[in-house]
Amino acid sequence: MERTAPTTGRSALPEAAILDREGLDALIAALRGDGYAVIGPRLRDGAIVLDPVESADDLSWGLIDEQDGGRYRLVPGDAQTAFSHTVGPQSWKRHLYPPRQTLWTGRRDGRGFTVETPADPVPHHAFLGVRACDLAAMAVQDRVFGVAPHEGRSAGQERFTDSGYAARRAAAFIVAVNCGRAGGTCFCDSMGAGPKAAGGYDLALTELPGCGTPAFLAEAGSATGAALLARLPGHAAGPQDRAAADASVEQARAHMGRAMVPDAGPLLARNLEHPRWAEVAARCLSCANCTMVCPTCFCTTVEDTTDLSGDHVERWRRWDSCFTVDFSYIHGGAIRQSGLSRYRQWMTHKLSSWWEQFGTSGCTGCGRCITWCPVGIDITEEARAIHDSEGRG
Numbered sequence: 001m002e003r004t005a006p007t008t009g010r011s012a013l014p015e016a017a018i019l020d021r022e023g024l025d026a027l028i029a030a031l032r033g034d035g036y037a038v039i040g041p042r043l044r045d046g047a048i049v050l051d052p053v054e055s056a057d058d059l060s061w062g063l064i065d066e067q068d069g070g071r072y073r074l075v076p077g078d079a080q081t082a083f084s085h086t087v088g089p090q091s092w093k094r095h096l097y098p099p100r101q102t103l104w105t106g107r108r109d110g111r112g113f114t115v116e117t118p119a120d121p122v123p124h125h126a127f128l129g130v131r132a133c134d135l136a137a138m139a140v141q142d143r144v145f146g147v148a149p150h151e152g153r154s155a156g157q158e159r160f161t162d163s164g165y166a167a168r169r170a171a172a173f174i175v176a177v178n179c180g181r182a183g184g185t186c187f188c189d190s191m192g193a194g195p196k197a198a199g200g201y202d203l204a205l206t207e208l209p210g211c212g213t214p215a216f217l218a219e220a221g222s223a224t225g226a227a228l229l230a231r232l233p234g235h236a237a238g239p240q241d242r243a244a245a246d247a248s249v250e251q252a253r254a255h256m257g258r259a260m261v262p263d264a265g266p267l268l269a270r271n272l273e274h275p276r277w278a279e280v281a282a283r284c285l286s287c288a289n290c291t292m293v294c295p296t297c298f299c300t301t302v303e304d305t306t307d308l309s310g311d312h313v314e315r316w317r318r319w320d321s322c323f324t325v326d327f328s329y330i331h332g333g334a335i336r337q338s339g340l341s342r343y344r345q346w347m348t349h350k351l352s353s354w355w356e357q358f359g360t361s362g363c364t365g366c367g368r369c370i371t372w373c374p375v376g377i378d379i380t381e382e383a384r385a386i387h388d389s390e391g392r393g
Ligand code: SF4
Pocket: 290, 293, 294, 295, 296, 297, 350, 362, 363, 364, 365, 366, 367, 368, 369, 370, 379
């Protein structure tokens, strides 16, 4: 399957059209016809998750989400909208960087031992409904996994590209959705990551609410996206459509649930012994939810398993978390034994030392870690408490 890489901006490809529900359905059908497995936001177990989508009927029409620290509820919204909810518990990383992967298998063969690496086919995914914060998260993981160069990369580091991630990423077709509504825990605006997708997509949709029927401004961001858009039923977008789309995004920006304090990285770096760390540690359960739902967290561990005969062995890589004690285990013990040290490690890495490592923030303001923390710990609130204490000093 041939495809071109998404551009970093959309100005070079001005193609735009208005799609209705039939057009959205045709988009999904065209992607499936081109051999993509379409993954999109749909309702399962009381949440919007990222599952296979076969038609527009599978999308989460008329649902919006209420989100706050430790709280997530779906409630009825405008039945003519498919994307007025915001991000759910899952991010696209589970499709680009699966929670469990076989690294290699070994088989005893007479007196020898044969090691094989799995030759799994690369899935061709079309991601439908990627929000700006999650596009930014993909760009962050591109740096982490060696797909994109960055100023923090040391000499020779390009040799360590994660080949599985790189292959999945290159094969993916991305349909972004610009947000017309902000969730209660969103703070992408203050992170410079949303609510409008800045680039890195093949197509971008902006839902135009209030039309009485479903309507989407579809804009191409790559040659592949433009070619696909040209095949869809729709009509040319006019200046008033673009103005309506811009107004929708600005509405989301104006109602952003939270904001990160400015210069959070240096702020945390000079406050490593702040008493607030002990306060948050007293609440933190070290459950690791925040790292599992985060679209940029990438820590893993490896596990070996053998069958009972000892003739077959497998090495697996699976997601792990800096919130587990064992994660920092080196000879003799774990470095981060206290909850304080683990929470501080996570938050300072996200907002501060990630810059030194990868030349970017490790947080895009998606808000998932706030919503899915069982005790409602809020990364923006923790940063603000330290920020405000400096003002009082
Ligand atoms: S740290 Fe929290 S808000 Fe930031 S990207 Fe991760 S889950 Fe989203």
